[in-house]
């Protein structure tokens with residue numbers, strides 16, 4: 001969908017911002033460009049919508065060579081979101097969102113409807129915020145307007161240059177969550193620039209790590225970049241705590257689960273004790289295989305049913321959650337294990353413990369190490385091309 005083929009940019013003063021960069025963003029994919037300040041991320045992005053002209057190579061967007069396209073028409077077809085949004089201060093929020101629809105000649109009624117629909121999509125209330133001016137919104141709300149404006153004429157491609165970096169970390173995290181949800185619905189092809197590796201890992205389907213001079217060091221999935229950095233530069237850039245960051249990109253799989261003793265809520269105490277054998281506790285399920293709680297050996301005294309004695313669970317996770325979510329829940333509840341449920345019907349599947357968590361993390365590192373042999377080959381061929 002977006003293809004950069006040996007693209008270079010040398011500014012007139014001799015600065016080489018990007019060198020022979022080859023990169024492809026597939027339809028519906030979100031690729032994050034990440035790297036230290038001045039490594040050519042913004043230059044790369046601006047060459048795609050021709051705010052900067054390349055000095056070498058070719059850029060093709062949706063089958064069209066951008067150097068052949070009329071730059072104004074090209075920019076209207078590519079949404080662009082920047083750090084400080086660049087809203088018009090004397091226009092209302094609704095008018096700001098409708099800028100491009102107005103430029104391309106949509107009638108007023110359609111423009112207004114579209115602006116309201118987009119406000120709702122990005123979590124703003126059209127009745128409250130639509131008639132306000134940019135200075136009457138918070139930083140986070142202004143960033144949402146920036147995203148809404150970029151989506152106004154439904155462009156297939158979005159370029160986003162540090163769109164969330166001007167807001168505080170809490171709002172930033174909220175905007176990232178909302179943005180991921182939005183992208184799940186609209187599935188745009190997105191090139192996203194950030195200098196923050198955490199943001200890259202959280203948002204990217206793939207991440208391109210750059211170093212000074214616009215050199216591509218590694219282009220791969222977040223898990224592979226964290227699990228098996230291809231070069232020392234990438235390892236330094238992602239940080240010594242990359243093991244921890246990996247938790248947030250590794251999902252729980254059925255193979256990671258342990259299967260402790262399970263008893264039913266309507267089992268009687270004696271049967272449950274027999275089932276427990278030497279174990280100290282068991283998971284308690286209801287009649288439908290749902291999680292009813294847990295029970296300890298010392299709670300199984302007298303007669304009656306397990307259900308009367310079971311303790312309800314404080315927390316659980318689902319199979320499609322990440323290891324980070326599981327680990328955080330275990331810490332929060334000071335628990336030695338956490339139950340894992342089926343994301344579709346909430347049936348109980350097994351439990352995660354600190355040692356299975358660790359094994360899961362190692363498994364994913366090893367899986368990615370295999371991938372990296374491939375990534376290195378690609379990288380070499382790009383650099384030597």
Ligand SMILES: Nc1ncnc2c1ncn2[C@@H]1O[C@H](COP(=O)(O)OP(=O)(O)OP(=O)(O)O)[C@@H](O)[C@H]1O
Nearest residue numbers: 011013015017036037038039040041042043044195
């Ligand atoms: N108009 C220009 N003329 C000359 N040099 C430029 C120009 N714009 C950018 N540069 C230089 O090109 C290099 C890459 O800049 P660019 O803005 O693309 O980096 P970046 O990775 O986006 O940085 P940051 O994270 O700080 O925004 C830098 O050395 C910068 O000084």
